[in-house]
Amino acid sequence: MRWQIEHAKASGSHGPIQTPPRDHSFPRKASDFEAFHAGREFALHDLLGAHPCRRDGEAGTSFAVWAPRARAVSVVGSFNEWDGEAHPMSPVGDAGVWDCFVPDVGPGDLYKFRVRSGTDHGGDGPGLTVDKADPLGRAAEVRPGTASRVVPTGPYDWTDAAWVESRRQRGVPEAPISIYEVHPGSWRRNADGSWLGYRALARELLPYAADLGFTHIELLPVMEHPYDGSWGYQTVGYFALTARYGPPEDFAYFVDEAHRLGLGVVLDWVPGHFGPDLHGLRTFDGAPLYEMGEESRAVHPDWGTLAFDFSRPEVVSFLLSSARYWVEHYHVDGLRVDAVASMLHLDYSRRDGEWEPNEEGGRENLAAIAFLKSLSEMIHDRFPGVLLFAEESSAWPRVTAPVAEGGLGFDFKWNMGWMNDTLGVLASPPERRPRLHRHLTFSLHYAYKERHLLPLSHDEVVHLKRSLLDKMPGTDEEKFAGLRLLLGYMWTHPGAKLLFMGGEIGERKEWNEDGALDWRLLDDPAHGGIRRWVRALNRLYAEEPALHALDHAPEGFEWLDVHDAERSVLSYVRWRPEWEGAVIVVANFSATAWPDYRVALPEGGSYRVLLDSGDPEFGGGGRTRLPEAAEEVDYLKRPAALTLDLPPLGFLALQRRATRSAGRPG
Template sequence: MRRSELTSEVAAALARLEAAIEAAPQHVLGVHPTDNGEVELRVFRPGLRELRLSGGDRLSRIEHSDLFVWRGPADRLPRTYSLHFRDDGGNQWQTCDPYHFDARLPEYDLHLFGQGRHWHAWKWLGAHAISIDGIAGVRFAVWAPNARNVSLVGEFNGWDGRCHPMIPQDEIWVLFVPGLAAGDRYKFEVRGADGSVVLKADPWARAQEFRPATASRVAAPSSYVWRDQAWTEARRKRDWRVSPMSVYEVQLGSWRRWPDQGWYGYRELAHQLVDYVGELGFTHIELMPVTEYPFDGSWGYQPLGLYAPTSRFGSPEDFRYFVDHCHDNGIGVLMDWVPAHFPKDAHGLARFDGTPLFEHPDPRRAEHPDWGTLVYDYGRTQVRNFLLANALYWIEEFHIDGLRVDAVSSMIQLDYSRKAGEWTPNEHGGNEHLEAIDFLRELNTVVHGRFPGVVVIAEEATAWPLVSRPVELGGLGFSMKWNMGWMHDTLDYFEQEPVHRKAHHDKLTFGITYAWDENFVLPLSHDEVVHGKSPLLYKMPGDEWQQFANLRALLAYQWTYPGKKLLFMGGEFGVTLEWNEERELDWNLLRFPGHAGVQRLLSDLNRLYRASPPLWRDDFSPSGFEWVDCNDRDRSIINFLRHDHGHGRSLLIVCNFTPVPREGYRIGVPVAGRWRERINSDSSMYGGSNLGNVGEVEAEAIECMGRKFSLNLTLPPLSVLILEPPGTSRS
């Protein structure tokens, strides 16, 4: 068939198809009426030798082109026709015509997405295995409002952008491709507004290739049957503010590895990690980012697949199993979530449609100077929707119990890590990133409103006010905030030689002055044991014995101080190497008594903590804490009471932060009777010198520190004692 027989419109469209610049393929491909009352079927496919209808009719090739045409009466063409292909290599296959199907999205979905209010946008954007008119295939949809045209490419078409140009629908490009299925690889070939042609992974993909490959994969619809209904119902009713929370932070790829250094998968970790964490008594696991990321060295903090659990450890169904098994064993799952920035990788979000689409258009706001990444444009409704729906996706689809939001400080301050002239003020002349603040408030409002009991925790390192206060009171609305001030002051104190600690005594006492300003988590996280900072054990001064004693005292102090607890993996047994994501923890250290003793102490601390409401019920209220004496600077001793306000229960904590044992140390207490020594961090069970008070001590009617009764204690060196008053129920 000659080109001259084509109408001018079809001839022009053919030229665009050949150049892979056709922006409206639905107007030329598929079935269209002719002037003589018949229909014309047009199929464009490079590399074919022959194309037939499944009934046998051959389509004519337009000369010197890859356009095939069939003309005839409409009743000769089946309602759902299929095509038989034979390529130049002799390969044959049969499938239906993508341009015969109406793949348009519901207008209401588009409207909600445009408003930034579609909380289930992942259910129609991206790739979804569905059926249309009884034909199975995959519908693809991607937001690229400024693209000149978008084509779907993959193994199914030789990665040739001419084969499957997508159909525009408002700002979305859609296409239904029959015959594709879960596991198929794909990308979008985007011709941008600037004329550039780039291959982009799907921002909404729910599965990705294993790095260094960068294609997206069609995810199978989940068939996982959850067993955690009782857990999620209890979570909905639980008030986390007055509940125990001790968190084990873990990077899945370096907790344990196989002998050949291969990673454990989600299902292996579901048993080995969960059993271990359960034995240690933690209430939660916090996962460093498991959203797909291209570079191992970023630890996941530069993600490019926010909707895909990383393929390093298995499939999305495997990850569901991991979370479900955690819940089945009474352990909650938190995950680090990174809505602050994304890397510039060419296959990612950067200049997705030839314009700064996901990133802010102003370079002074788009570039993150610390990490060489791009900052999301929180003022664009569709970008906000991309992020907000993602938070809900992990909670709804994977039953995550909470999000720890990374790098909040960098989001809410326009001048974060920027010098004068490198940032632009907001409309009021200030440094507050108003759009990011609005985004975070909406995030917390939506998450808390839709999923009671789920927590959202801010990693916010400045003195920004009201981070964990309700939005209606002017706060950001987070459940909790990491207490970075406590962490820095405490580590700085413990790193001092004991003889010098009296000069730094205020670092122990200052934190209480702001302890109730926020709902705090006390973090000893991965950030403190990398990049030359050394592991916790080797931050401690003195000889080996003193280092272990200091570490035990640090952990006991953390577990008794007001606030929820977080400890990075390895800290529980005193690893001796700085953390490295390329190797597993040195589990062989547990052969040695000092390391095993730290682990046993941590386990005992967790069990006492969970069984003792004074240590958590009033974490966020001054009624839960009382100094007994914080002024013994010269001997580096502090002691305080933790109260379960309104229930009449208390615990006494006595800390001796020098290696000098103190005999006959008298301390005032509120009641008479025998005080039981519940934890002594110097016990021989933990590798200590076993000084102490033989398990209990009688309160005497001797006034001390303004109290009618007092205890005459032996304070072991570099130790923390936890004592329980008489009349307390024992567990």
Template sequence: MSSHSNGTLAAEDVSALEAGRHGDPFACLGRHPSGKTTVIRTMAPGAERVEVFTPKGRAPVTTLKKIGDHGLFEGTLAASKAKSGYLLKAWQGEQSWTYDDPYRFGPVLDDFNLHLLSEGSHERAYECLGAHVMTYEGADGTHFAVWAPSASNVSVVGDFNHWNAAQHPMRSRGASGIWELFVPGIEDGAHYKFCIFGAGGRQLPLKSDPFAFGTEYRPNTASVVRDLKGYDWTDEGWMKGRGALQDRTKPISVYEVHLGSWQRTWDAENPFLDYHELAEKLIPYVKGLGFTHIELLPVTEHPFDGSWGYQPVGLYSPTRRFGTPADFKAFVNACHEAGIGVILDWVPGHFPSDEHGLAHFDGTHLYEHADPKKGFHPDWNTLIFNFGRREVENYLVSNAQFWLEEYHLDGLRVDAVASMLYLDYSREDGEWIPNEHGGNENLEAIQFLKHMNERVYSLSDGIMTVAEESTAWPGVSTPTSAGGLGFGFKWNMGWMNDTLDYMSKEPVHRKHHHHQLTFGINYAFSENYILPLSHDEVVHGKGSLIGRMPGDRWQKFANLRAYYGFMWTHPGKKLLFMGGEFAQEREWNADASLDWHLLENADHKNIQTLVSDLNRLYASTPALHRRDCTADGFEWIDGGAAEDNVVSFLRWGDPGDPPCLVVCNFSPVPRHGYRVGVPYGGHWAEVMNTDSAHYGGSDVGNYGGHAAEDVPWHIKPYSLMLTLPPLGTVVFRHEG
């Protein structure tokens, strides 16, 4: 029994309040009319006495009495003195602190927003849930709201209340499952979590906010109040014009970056460059190489560095490793001012089971499927979102919109789409549950992806979504109105696997694998493709790109140069993972900087120069990009010269654009007098030769180009008599 009076409360209410387990704290705390007086109750753990002041008063109007053992106080005052609000001052010895009473404020969320959240149709759920700095009913503070429908009660705890669940229990909003509380005096930078008690009264591990805009620096896991309002964007020109830059007819060349290992500091405690340092170093580097976009491996908050961001816990928070949300906005703004688009690697398919995250969030399988045959990912030991639950789908779709609108991002590359589309992905018979039609398609995930793409593409011009999808699923980049998934682009994983395997063969064996070079054209225009040489190709024992090339050192670099020439002239947009632009020799290590010292070596510097020149050739030559995604932009001259290890083809732009002839010799033997058919007479200028001495090659070439001869060849009315450099790609542009 309490050693103090229970005041006007029942003993069980006092006990529940002081334990932080009261299901309806607003029924007890705050101000409550009682005839001609007002009863005021407050939780002030650690206080010896509490005084009540009017907002402008200097002297207390009443002193509250302690009615429990752990900080519950109660008192009365005239009703007229409480109408205009009041402040509370708690004393512990000679120390005191003044605070406004959270329990004198009404609910913040109105019925309309609760309705939209409940039916999963709120386009900006993040504007309601999470932590929002605001002025409410005349007081400055932060509104906290969290979805936990099976909780018996929820408190917000943080550095502002000594992580004491009894001090700030939240208001239940009934059937919506949402709990909310406006806490006056809480500002940007406060650390917090939610203390949730399950339906049976069991206290769960403290949970980070699923909608948190900020987080602590790892390994700490608290959410951080961040006020996202007020950033002064200066990228209006880019935002208005990007629609004309991200169309499938435009040159798109993407530099894929892991911010944690592009460059590092010497500080073992904080080895990462921050967003401002990255803006100063990364942006001009990418701009100088001629890339049009930066694609960031996930920067959504993740507890484990080794996941590279692919196991996120804070989907609404840019990781604290590199700075604050305002710092990230400054980075994106700087990219746009430099004319560089920013694509975020986005992971809506799964999440880790860390106890402070979404797993078993309110004591139930709230965000994940309860059945492990649908809710557990065997490859990554992660949990799979329950895409069929309307609130979960709304959480994810709103998240996509959040990054694009709040941070002005230009696109989302959606990770592991295949794992979402198939119920039997990486599962044996008996380990998965068929859909309602008996098939292996995840109908709920399909609907989610379609809904996400429809929402994203309705926002503004120029936004793009890209699917990492490794199967033959039809219509990935077809609009949903035509029965597709609605993505803008799809990674061409088949092309990447086939051509890398071909390039790894010794040239003497390549004739037996020639189809790996040519097969990709059979489906190259079934989707809007991006050709990716991504991070996945330089990890897990695969080695580096240069390390996979056969031959001696000269041949390795020549092979890589020829391969890059083939890639940049092949139909499809381009993506290259960092380090590939200067032929990093060791496998990528996410815990260390790239080997920048290699640029002191001419072989590596020459590769960097080649990539820069290829980007500029690609961007300045309409025939190499205008029809990347349509069959009328490509024509074989000779795709069957397997014995020679040679392919030749034409690239076409719009009517009036000069066509380009591309000839790749993947043999170490120079070929003189090699006749290739062309459609037009006149001069064909050699505009790229990967064997040029400028790139470290043997300088075998065609002296700037040739005039076409009136000799029909390859079913063409004219032909060129060429010299093909060893392990080289040459590009000719018709100049009439």
């Protein structure tokens, strides 16, 4: 009961008290694993793995691992000189699970499971013996070491009860969401080139992001992975926090501190495919267990990783438990699910003959679809307010529709089409943009079919794609103006926002995970101006209901002039729910100034500038002056117009000074 009370206080829950973890002072029974074998176990980490406990009055650690086709399994580690004969494990009935208790083993000790396969299971060969990291291990040694580490399993002393409770009340469609995406190892480094730890990141990264007005931090995968260059996407430990940046309690401190500063924490999570390293999940008991049975189907053609077998109920239980673990154990506020398209389509990146249709003759991975729906239902039922983001690059329908309505149940889908189209236009020479004008506007044809997030992510600034600033053509002055224009367009376009680290300072180089951002750039006023621009955009986005309250409803956006391709200018209005205080946006994608440019308006009156990318504060060449009042004239079927000198690559956000009590104009 004491654990229940402490955990309820820590989680801020006012609902049913969660089930306490299993008492590991007794051996496991086959009946404990019925839900696991049915694909309905959401807390596998309380059944398998390493758990410090007492048995028969003796302190030690209970170990358990699923290896149904193994001939024998033993625990080896720093406590027994890695001797495979010292601590053999016993099978738990017919559950396919092996169990043992090792006295005098506790937090800090390293261990693996020595798995000896049988002679009739294929895989890596008859009678092969391999030392495997614990699939349910909660920590590991720093690479190149590959052993798991025993850690305490009790709850952290959380101080974020108010945050977690308030999270339950937030409405997804209405709340502003602006995410700062970060690779923890290369945001900033110590003077000697070593990584910042989780506590140092809490001291330096979190106040920085909060000051810039972001609502969330998103971390590239912090689950354990052997290869730095995979950025965490070749995951091996689905329950193990990477040891690169410190122990689990330090990461809990990071999340707790983020919540104290008003920042949510989103983790990148990779349930579609896993690292091919032999010490990990690959052919775990001598044959494919977590992955597809045939190597041609298991190996992902793009990444060389192995695809999970979602048709196996135990794999579903494993992954659902992983998602729950990160949300429940570390209080994270969301999961970004990587490469969803590769999970949904059996023929993803495969040619004819390299994939097999499903039982209905189609290309859909029916088991993966069922898994994603179960994931959405489990997270939303158990953790109200926690968000799920889908990196889904195909035209799969209803990604963000509720499961009960035939959807996948995600809260947001990454809008890859907007990203590709917008960057394609802004990376092109301005003289070509009139022919590309429709690429800037096409996203509004499908903007409201899903709840979208607009991503300028790590993938767009690596592998010879160049930094955001360097993508912009022209002189240095034009590059900075183009970047301010890009960011202004994103922050006023319907959809949540995501910006990868470095974009906010105008990083000149491509991202390199082996280094850090070039913080010396901020000595240059132009780079400091970009950072002030991002801060101003975040502030306006949060403070102006017109820019977020109807973000996912078509009535929140209206074009004022979508057809001025010749001059590469767009103008549009973002409406508030009460129709008063609308925000007018004018964006010149041309490198040419347009004197006496007339902007159609939904109503007359006097207007003020909310944001001007030409403001010297942001590194611009001068503010745009507005006339004292709009003309009361019929222009483009609007009742008023504003004439101004529109600067090259200029971005303006305007608002009427006085409001009326009437409804929506026009």
